[in-house]
Amino acid sequence: MVVVAAAGMLAGADMARRAARPVTGGLLPIAVFGLLGLGWSLMTFKVDRRRGGRAAVTLAPAAYEALFPLGDPAGAGIVALLTTVFDWAAHRRGLLQGAFNVGQVLAAAWAGTRAAEAVTAATPGLPGIGAGALAGAAVFTAINFALTYAAMSLATGRSARDSGVISYAALSNEIVVGCFAALLALSWSAHPALLVVSVVPPTLLFLILSRLEEREGALRRRQKELQSLQELGLRVSAQLDTTTLASVATQIVAHDLRARGAVLAFVGDSEYELRVAAVSDRREEINVPPRLPRGGFDGPFLARREPMIGDPVAVRRFPELSLFGVTSFIAHPLWILGEPAGVLAVYDDGGREPFGAEDARRLSALVRFIEVALDNAKLYDDLREMQQQLIQTEKMTAMGQLVSGVAHELNNPLATISGTAELVEQRSLPEDVARMVRRIRREADRASRIVRSLLTFSRAHKPEVGWHSLNPIVEEVLELRSYECRVRNITLTHELDPDLPLVRVDPHQIHQVLLNLVTNAVHAIEETDRPGLILVRTYREGDTVRLEVSDNGPGIPEENLGKLFNPFFTTKEVGKGTGLGLSICYGIVREHRGRISVRSVPGRGATFTVELPIPDEPAPAEPTPVPAAASAQAPPPDGKGRRVLVADDEAGIREVLREALEAWGFTVDTVPDGHRGLERLRERRYDLAILDLRMPGLDGQGLYDRARAEGLTFPPVIFSTGDAVSAEARSFLDRVAAPVLLKPFSLAGLREAIEAATTGVSPRDTAPAAG
């Protein structure tokens, strides 16, 4: 192509030198045919070739070919040059192609002119359309098309025939144009006015055909659009995973709109950020962070649900797009299940003309498909999550049953061990024996704490709910932990929603949940060397209140995420972790009809979220007052002259209770089951009864009900249990409003229960913190 362009330029220079001689036919034909050439080059249209592909059909060459027979080869060269340059500009062809075309016509015109001159010189005396003129036209046409074919077959790497250049349509066009050029020359030489007759009909025909072709082009484009929509529909509807879907959607959209790239981002947890789900960019080096500032893609933009076309000026208002080196873009809000959920933007960096209304319309059409697919993906995600929750709940229920059975079996011996040790401790003992007894008690207490935690997990405690705000609980826990965090170089901060609605919770239990979460975060951060950060947030989300604890610790490996809430799952060294903290949290949150979940980016930290339902009933103006915890150091009860009935099937516990109570001055009668207890109650009056809830034969509840039914006067009563309190037992306890002594118990716990039973003030049975 370059060679032809250069040869053409040389030929042009030679012609220019020769054109210094007056143009043979005068300026008028050049002007008239020049104008015709320009006009016709605008009426180009394409026809289907027999071998496939499309060939351009145009009348423009007739304008200069006609000048050869009119004996003006130099004029033909000028008009050819003009027409070619105009065609190049009007159809925005490439620079190389333009240079080639100009060179091509100049070279052909030069050869044609020389041929005409030579033949004219050889056959003098022939006026008008002479042999020289015809030879010039023939040489011009032959060279012009030879060059076209050579260039095309070079460019396509195939022979001119195979590449379809020498096609039926192309040859017909050449013949038609040649004949038409002869007709024009004849008309002009007969009388210039006759030109109108020969020009108007074919021009009109071409005008109509080119208009028709334009229409057809629009139809074709629409058809292509529909095809790509259909393709998009098929590809995206096959995806149920949001991430893959986002990636497919960006690829299709960027390709379809011939854009540099596309980005799909979701509205994040924060109202200032967008979470990038997928980027499809033709430049490989682009590196997009997972979060972008939300900037101009704000609520009102998303709510409008219409595309926004960003021209180079508007782009400046969207600094978040500067990452992509954007010069123009279209952004479209994405709605999922009826809610604004994100943005899909296509952008360009100057490689194509700026996006326009037609592109925006097209993007809107694509977005409609993508939204439907995103709806489905979201529904599927929700379903999968619910399924996982169900599996987790099932697993936990099974584990809870197992755990509560084990705890029950352990509780009675533990109660005996720790009670006896406590009683022995109160004697005066040689120091070495006292130390050993203390050790027994300490270890028994530790075992008791573990058993208590297990019972908390397996719903031993029904939350004592009232209307409370989570905010004061958070403040309390943070205050408790702030010193510890400061010395460990951990920043403990909070973001509390001041308008957080009240929820129905047991504040002590939520306190414990938060304490466990913060303790875990502290432990996790300690594994890293960097300064720690723990953020506790409360906020409202739909009809739930959320409590969130995030840390910048090492995070949680993917494979552990499913096991965290299992009892005894721990990655901590022996002595530091029991693996019960999170299972307790799970038990408590479930009892509150809430949910606890965890997200983590390994290496960057973890976020635990507790969701608690906002009750349907209206909240009171003020939260429920929190009862003060009973003092653990209440004075020992005065048992002088008072008689106690103890019913328990465990001999060890009967002994411990007898010894402890006798030490406080009580007279104690013990029985191993309910039947014998009933007999004792019939025989005499008691001042207090301590009844095990679960005994063979007649249990504590049975004993109480039978005695009442017989009309016996029943003393103040304490129910003891080493078991998870079943819902049935719980409603019984609520009905009789009796204190519960959880086994294993301490002497202080026993004192409190006696105090509560005789004065009617109920003690709290808080479970210990684990972790």
Ligand code: ADP
């Ligand atoms: P424990 O703290 O006794 O190990 P937990 O049930 O509280 O028991 O926690 C179980 C495990 O969960 C921990 O051993 C730890 O591996 C993991 N874990 C809990 N919280 C975090 C956290 N914030 N960051 C990293 N890992 C955590």
